[in-house]
Amino acid sequence: MRQLRMRRQQRRAEELVREFYESMLVLALDLLLQWNQWHVVRVLKPNKLPDEVPEPLPVSWSTLFFANGLLLTLTQYRPQRFKRWPSVVRKLLLLLELFVMLFVVDYVLLSIWQPFLSICDQALHALGHSKWTWTRFIFHYCPRLSAWLINDAFYFMRFVASLSWFLLAIEGAAAKWRLAIDFMLLGQLPDPIIVPRYRPKRRHAQSRPTQI
Incomplete structure (x- = not known):
């Protein structure tokens, strides 16, 4: 029974380490593509896309944070059925998963995220020029607020939103990554901490003597 439990833990640890390496590979590949502005969507023919994809914006830290955060979110929903297949088939399916995830990231980045940022930029400009x-009253007591809304507020909002998305994605993947790193450093998974449950003592009702 103990050997069976150790085999299960070993198999689970190997899967966690494999997923960790695959996640690092996906992030590195996406970082390379985004930094050089190579988009998987552009590889396909335009008539295969439902709508016309806009031109990508210049690369920035906000774009990198959003793309990697979205990619980390997608890696959390990878199908678990592929783990039972042979190693060669899994490697081929990994290439297919890479292409699909990178396509989804590029499509969301170009078709949803950039138009949304354009709307926010126009709204901030309109607010800065409003009369x-x-x-x-606010601009009278804060004279630089109008210029900040027109020039810098959009970039600040874009950076904060992208960084928040990236940190939330890391928080979602941190549990499995921590277990994988513990296994690589310690050679085994950490033992689960069992917290003893507190059971309140029951008070037995004392039987009162019957009065005659």
């Missing part, structure tokens, strides 16, 4: 009563 409403309450905006005049």
